[in-house]
Amino acid sequence: MQDLEIYVRDLEPARLTAWLEINFDQLLVPLTPFGNKPGLYKGEGRYGDGLVRITVYAEAFGKRFSSVLLEGEDLPWNTDLDCARSAWRALDTEIRCSQGEWQEGDPVEEEKWWRLDDRGEKLVVWN
Incomplete structure (x- = not known):
């Protein structure tokens, strides 16, 4: 099973739903x-022949960012960064995602994240 996770700044649920509807078959x-x-939302979509579980954790990283987690056998994107790029174009707000190297238990002090916003794409330390 594949899982992708992005963090959306100041998430607008209606815009997120519209983005999901465009990218999933249903x-x-x-x-x-x-x-x-509080702040936990779940949904389900279909992409290709499989189901996709959608989980949103509002205010997952501070008060401004919500986590959007997509899990399924087949997803419209191959990487967190591909997903983040699509979300940034549709949601028009800052999107962050892991660069893909971090593992549970690794120190996070110097961990770099992709930040996508109107300044472009850049690897940054979260805080």
Whole structure:
């Protein structure tokens, strides 16, 4: 199973939904609050022959960024950066994603992230 994760600054749910609808063959379950956890939303889409689980964690990294996690056997993008580029064009807000080298348990102090915004694409330390 493939998973892609991007972080969206000042997420607008309607714009996110529109972006998902454009990139998936079908949005089967729209993003809806999940359980009793504030800020957790789940949805489901179809891409190709498979299902894609969509999870949004509002305010996942500070108060400004929401995590958008896509999980499925087949996704419209091959990398977090490809996904981030598509999201940036559609959502018109800063998008960040991992450069793909970090593993759970690795130190994060000097970890570099891709930042996509109106200044372009750049590897930056998050804070």
